[in-house]
Amino acid sequence: MSGEPVETLLAIESTCDETAAAVLTRDGRVLGECIATQEALHEAFAGVVPEIAARAHLERILPVIETAMRQSGVRGSELSAIAVATHPGLPGSLLVGLSAAKALSLAWSKPLIGINHVQAHIYACGLGVPESIFPCIGLVVSGGHTNLYRCVSAIDWEYLGGTIDDAAGEAFDKVAVMLGLPFPGGPHLSRLAQQGDPHAISFPRPLLDDPSRMDFSFSGLKTAVRYRIAGTGKGDWSKLTLTDSEKANVAASFEQAVIDCLIGKSLLALKRTGWKRLCVGGGVAANQNFRRQLQTACSDRGITLRIADPKLCTDNAVMGALAWERYAAGAVDTLELDAQPGLLRHR
Ligand code: KG4
Ligand code: ZN
Numbered sequence: 001m002s003g004e005p006v007e008t009l010l011a012i013e014s015t016c017d018e019t020a021a022a023v024l025t026r027d028g029r030v031l032g033e034c035i036a037t038q039e040a041l042h043e044a045f046a047g048v049v050p051e052i053a054a055r056a057h058l059e060r061i062l063p064v065i066e067t068a069m070r071q072s073g074v075r076g077s078e079l080s081a082i083a084v085a086t087h088p089g090l091p092g093s094l095l096v097g098l099s100a101a102k103a104l105s106l107a108w109s110k111p112l113i114g115i116n117h118v119q120a121h122i123y124a125c126g127l128g129v130p131e132s133i134f135p136c137i138g139l140v141v142s143g144g145h146t147n148l149y150r151c152v153s154a155i156d157w158e159y160l161g162g163t164i165d166d167a168a169g170e171a172f173d174k175v176a177v178m179l180g181l182p183f184p185g186g187p188h189l190s191r192l193a194q195q196g197d198p199h200a201i202s203f204p205r206p207l208l209d210d211p212s213r214m215d216f217s218f219s220g221l222k223t224a225v226r227y228r229i230a231g232t233g234k235g236d237w238s239k240l241t242l243t244d245s246e247k248a249n250v251a252a253s254f255e256q257a258v259i260d261c262l263i264g265k266s267l268l269a270l271k272r273t274g275w276k277r278l279c280v281g282g283g284v285a286a287n288q289n290f291r292r293q294l295q296t297a298c299s300d301r302g303i304t305l306r307i308a309d310p311k312l313c314t315d316n317a318v319m320g321a322l323a324w325e326r327y328a329a330g331a332v333d334t335l336e337l338d339a340q341p342g343l344l345r346h347r
Pocket of ligand 2: 117121142282283314315
């Protein structure tokens with residue numbers, strides 16, 4: 001062991017409905033981690049309510065940071081930097097994490113590093129893996145985003161395409177509501193889908209047959225499911241009763257339509273760039289059917305596939321290790337750093 005002090009940073013995540021903090025070493029270890037989920041607060045609304053999310057972050061952010069710091073045994077004065085996800089995300093949620101990060105940066109006189117949350121989801125694929133994931137095609141598939149990127153390095157990347165309406169996770173969650181499943185519905189729907197036939201119903205695969213676009217669209221698919229369940233009239237679809245096997249078939253056929261779109265457009269991006277490595281992150285990347293089918297599609301074509309570890313697919317602060325890359329490149333921010341709710345395509 002060398003006598004060199006271990007370099008650490010504190011990473012903060014509050015972009016949507018998870019309040020998280022982690023203390024991360026430069027050589028990839030997690031010394032402390034805490035995540036406070038808000039699922040129970042949003043369940044009654046079957047979706048994240050931005051105002052409730054922001055208030056909950058406010059209540060939780062300091063205890064979450066304190067817990068991660070205490071677990072790590074690292075003092076604030078010993079940190080190398082404070083990192084925070086500043087974009088994209090819900091404005092009120094982002095501001096809570098950013099304000100906490102700025103306050104600690106000022107109090108402890110530490111550099112502040114803003115990171116891109118979507119990029120961090122892709123970076124999660126490389127955590128715990130010795131070799132670099134770059135260059136790669138990155139797919140982020142979560143509750144708020146479904147985008148493809150050409151990632152030259154951790155700090156140099158280009159947007160190739162993305163959803164023109166709903167994110168895949170949003171579609172999973174809304175279809176789950178139609179099937180009477182709890183929020184967030186993605187994991188519940190995928191469990192139900194295991195019992196159904198993915199070919200029972202032929203749902204649309206929007207934009208899949210258009211090779212000129214590396215984009216996705218899930219809103220029409222969602223509507224097709226709704227019509228399939230309740231017809232096109234104005235009846236109260238929430239009161240309709242499907243048999244268990246009909247529900248499982250809807251779930252499996254819907255899931256398969258989403259998977260086909262995600263795989264089809266990822267392969268298109270790989271073909272168009274000629275690149276041979278695909279890295280996938282975000283909550284929907286925890287879906288077992290998707291992981292399995294994507295692995296087969298990539299193996300068949302000689303593509304190296306990295307999918308984030310399932311526990312790093314949903315929002316967390318450990319993927320804030322991306323900040324070390326910005327730190328090494330001198331891409332440090334000032335207290336002028338602002339939250340950017342919208343998708344920034346190159347930062
Ligand atoms: O990455 P994430 O935690 O939040 C965003 O940044 O949006 O992703 C949450 C999304 C939710 O829509 C959730 O239903 C979906 O990921 N999800 C899944 C699965 N696990 C989580 N969707 C499909 N299958 C799963 N197993
Ligand atoms: Zn996310």
